[in-house]
Amino acid sequence: MTDLPDPAPVLNSWVLLKPGAASNAFEGTVHRLVQSLKLGLVAPGEKLPPERELASMLGVSRDTVREAISALVEAGYLEAKRGRYGGTFAKNPLPTSSALSETSSRVASIIDTLALRAVVEVGIVRRLAHQELPRESRERLWRAHEECQAADLADYRVYDTRLHLLMGELVDAPSLVPVLADIRMRVNELLDQIPLLQPNIEHSCEQHQRIVQAILRGRPDVASVEMEEHLAGTEALLRGFLD
Structure with missing residues (x-):
């Protein structure tokens, strides 16, 4: 009887490893x-x-x-x-996730939170870039970016949160900040369940700088695109670790 070659695997182990954004x-x-x-x-x-x-x-x-x-x-x-x-x-075994106990609830929470965040925060930077910000507001925005960039890894999320909340505050719509704060709480609860990765922090700081620069230069389309890319990076990590 002739030996047959080993059958091809049902699914290639590397099927997901394809170019992304x-x-x-x-x-x-x-x-x-x-x-x-x-x-x-x-x-x-x-x-x-x-x-x-x-x-x-x-x-x-x-x-x-x-x-x-x-x-x-x-x-x-x-x-x-x-x-x-x-x-x-x-690794064998893989780390166990400290995320929500029910997978369906976890996925629903991620989808809902990230969708809300995209609608609100992309809209915020577009609005800010359209506005004529006073000098004080412009200086506060740049200073918040610099403080976030200089923050230690352990403190990064606090300064990151402050920068995003300041953007909402500068829109000068009082009812917006509580909405943004609630979304940010939900985002941070998800982020607390995944590792802090230094390359991601560095990348986020670079994106923050481009977002703030676009706002200060009055370029709403650029600010919107940069914020969308910034949020997409966070989404990729959350979905990778928590989905």
């Missing part, structure tokens, strides 16, 4: 890797492809892949081994 390359890479791990496409203990191959599959730079792998090693999702048989391996 270039504007949020790090967050997208983390998202796709975590999804592959949590869905069991990459088995516990399985070795990941080399960085060069992953970068090609995802359409990102090797530096981005290296940063994403490093962040996920620190978060306990991957394990780096040295030596002849070394490489990057899926």
